[in-house]
Amino acid sequence: MNLIFSSVDVFKVISVDNQADYINIYVQSRQRICLCLNCCEPSTKLHSYYTRKFNDLPTFGKACKIFLRSRKFYCLTDECPLKIFTERYEDHFKPCRRTTKRLEEKLLDTVLELGGKPGERICRHFSITVSDTTLLRLVNRAPLPEPGNFTAIGVDDWAYKKRERYGSILVDLTTRRVVDLLPDREEKSLIIWLRKQPKLEVITRDRYGKYRRAATKGAPQAIQVTDRWHLLKNLGEALTKMMTREYTRLTRSLAPKIEESPVEIPDELPVREKEVATTGIIR
Numbered sequence: 001m002n003l004i005f006s007s008v009d010v011f012k013v014i015s016v017d018n019q020a021d022y023i024n025i026y027v028q029s030r031q032r033i034c035l036c037l038n039c040c041e042p043s044t045k046l047h048s049y050y051t052r053k054f055n056d057l058p059t060f061g062k063a064c065k066i067f068l069r070s071r072k073f074y075c076l077t078d079e080c081p082l083k084i085f086t087e088r089y090e091d092h093f094k095p096c097r098r099t100t101k102r103l104e105e106k107l108l109d110t111v112l113e114l115g116g117k118p119g120e121r122i123c124r125h126f127s128i129t130v131s132d133t134t135l136l137r138l139v140n141r142a143p144l145p146e147p148g149n150f151t152a153i154g155v156d157d158w159a160y161k162k163r164e165r166y167g168s169i170l171v172d173l174t175t176r177r178v179v180d181l182l183p184d185r186e187e188k189s190l191i192i193w194l195r196k197q198p199k200l201e202v203i204t205r206d207r208y209g210k211y212r213r214a215a216t217k218g219a220p221q222a223i224q225v226t227d228r229w230h231l232l233k234n235l236g237e238a239l240t241k242m243m244t245r246e247y248t249r250l251t252r253s254l255a256p257k258i259e260e261s262p263v264e265i266p267d268e269l270p271v272r273e274k275e276v277a278t279t280g281i282i283r
């Protein structure tokens with residue numbers, strides 16, 4: 001029993017089916033009473049049983065499934081609208097899931113490290129059958145880390161859809177992890193986010209005006225730094241501009257000068273036309 005659940009857990013193993021390439025473990029609750037999910041009053045009046053099946057972590061290198069004999073109870077409180085409720089075991093089995101909580105945690109760690117397809121291949125080596133789409137669904141479902149007490153943050157834009165819709169991405173520069181995504185690049189959104197970070201000391205950003213104003217208003221105590229990528233990009237652009245200008249100037253100064261030959265004025269022209277042809281002035 002303690003190999004499967006700890007001694008403080010409320011399950012008992014009814015039987016184990018140990019086959020060549022898989023193990024099925026049949027468990028049920030040890031509790032006699034159950035609290036109503038709505039009014040939290042205890043109930044002992046059993047309504048029915050039903051079986052739930054979960055994929056669990058492999059055991060001794062074999063694929064492992066847990067068959068939980070789940071129970072439904074009547075609520076004994078007259079005023080409670082929930083007449084029948086299902087016993088919950090949130091520590092191990094979440095509602096509407098087909099994997100145990102501990103397996104789901106390991107799968108999430110795997111997909112975050114490796115990604116969908118490689119994660120699927122590695123899991124196969126450990127006798128866990130899971131598809132890459134299921135792994136990626138775990139990532140989408142995982143909660144984002146709570147905005148904590150960050151001291152150094154980088155902000156930049158990112159594309160929901162390139163050239164159409166952009167948001168703001170916030171990265172913790174200490175752990176180098178993305179900590180939040182804002183739905184737009186507006187000054188107001190960033191100010192609200194920054195005001196929840198009283199310990200912020202450094203903000204790195206590009207030269208976008210709304211980010212500059214948001215950083216000044218939202219975290220006036222923080223030093224604003226142009227991030228390295230944008231600094232080098234701007235330097236590169238400035239150098240290219242300067243080199244182009246200087247190259248044009250040098251090319252012009254080194255080009256051979258073309259001497260203009262004087263215009264020959266025929267002697268037979270009248271004096272007035274001769275003067276116009278020589279000076280270009282019409283009196």
Ligand SMILES: [Zn+2]
Nearest residue numbers: 036039075080
């Ligand atoms: Zn109730």
